[in-house]
Amino acid sequence: MFTWYKQSTPVERNTFWGCFAGWGLDALDVQMFTLAIPAIIAAYGIDHTQAGAISSVTLISSALGGWIAGALSDRFGRVRTLQMTILWFAGFTFLCAFAQNFPQLLLLKALQGFGFGGEWAAGAVLMAETIRTEHRGKAMGAVQSAWAVGWGAAVLVYAAAFSWLPADTAWRAMFAVGLLPAGLVLFVRRNLKEPVRVAPVGVSAGPKVSALAQILQVFQPRVLRTTLIGALLGTGAHGGYYAIMTWLPTFLAKERHLSVLNTGGYLAVVIVAFWCGCMLSAYLLDRIGRRRNIALFAFCCIVTVLAYVMLPLTNMQMLVLGFPLGLFAAGIPASLGPLFNELYPADMRGTGVGFCYNFGRIASAGFPVLVGYMSHSMSLGAAIGIDAAVAYGLAMIAVLLLPETRGKRLRGAAQEPSAGASSDSADAARLTLNPPRS
Known part of the structure; x- marks a missing residue:
């Protein structure tokens, strides 16, 4: 099953691990919230409906973010878009640790969702265009397994935070850990290469389409x-x-x-x-x-x-x-x-x-x-x-x-x-x- 990895080039391996780490850290941030819900409910005095609204808003914003980021990757490149989305969701996850009330947390989670959904879209296209044809399914399926790794890491962070800190501080410390993916951008910038994308031979590139036209194409x-x-x-x-x-x-x-x-x-x-x-x-x-x-x-x-x-x-x-x-x-x-x-x-x-x-x-x-x-x-x-x-x-x-x-x-x-x-x-x-x- 892993023979494909041994046959991969350095560029393919770097792309695999860059996207694997990004998706795993996405899972870490998302699953930390689901584990911290009881503490957040107690901290803000909200009910289950309001807590569920945070998840719903994050899901919707992540979906919109994925569509928009996909279009941006066509316009500005796969690697650059991947960098931007990682910085985006890491930064807003970190800011969630300092939310003082329910409306602030709702807004910050919605903004975090844009980066979360966008990271998958940009990373998936980068993987598909980098990995050779005969190994594309194996490599991209294996990258998806990073979600389980991030999920398991979230459980460990949750156990450590709530074992060593008071509940009201523990959930904030968990979100603060979400800044870690920002360091991944350094790896992404240094080790990932943008797939070659040039105008077709004999065809004029023509004027660049508008951002809206790019999204609706x-x-x-x-x-x-x-x-x-x-x-x-x-x-x-x-x-x-x-x-x-x-x-x-x-x-x-x-x-x-x-x-x-x-x-x-x-x-x-x-x-x-x-x-x-x-x-x-x-x-x-x-x-x-x-x-x-x-x-x-x-x-x-x-x-x-x-x-x-x-x-x-x-x-x-x-x-x-x-x-x-x-x-x-x-x-x-x-x-x-x-x-x-x-x-x-x-x-x-x-x-x-x-x-x-x-x-x-x-x-x-x-x-x-x-x-x-x-x-x-x-x-x-x-x-x-x-x-x-x-x-x-x-x-x-x-x-x-x-x-x-x-x-x-x-x-x-x-x-x-x-x-x-x-x-x-x-x-x-x-x-x-x-x-x-x-």
């Missing part, structure tokens, strides 16, 4: 079908995840009267399962292709979540079944980066990746709400199962409507057809590929 006729189906795929992938993870703790506590989700053992199982899911998906992406891999993981997610909500499970059985649930849920996000990058031409690749992935994050907010609404006329478990099955079913249908992109070479702009050429439409619709290489 994914709705051009030549890629509109790809954008709509990609957004549908992102919606299904994220919707299933949030439908499960938002309501599963309530379901197990209220309907099954189980306490397993409150144990450190379950948290460890979920984190390890997430890492394993990303690595398994990374291996299969270049082995069986993008479409089959996503469809396989989506189907397994449906089967696993239905078992969760329909079978009479004990605490130990729930702990054991938590591993495949976390593993399959992680495999789909780990697949989206390679696929979305391979669907778009170089001149709008960052914008397309940022839009498809992050549209799904915004649209997915409706799935947890739908579960709550459906639970008024049926059991909560049935509502979760139906909602998640519909979401993952949507992902399966969407990915089957897209072409298989395994083996596609992401050529620089100098080797791609011009923006107005008819072959662009053909490339976006059919993605004429080079033969896959294993």
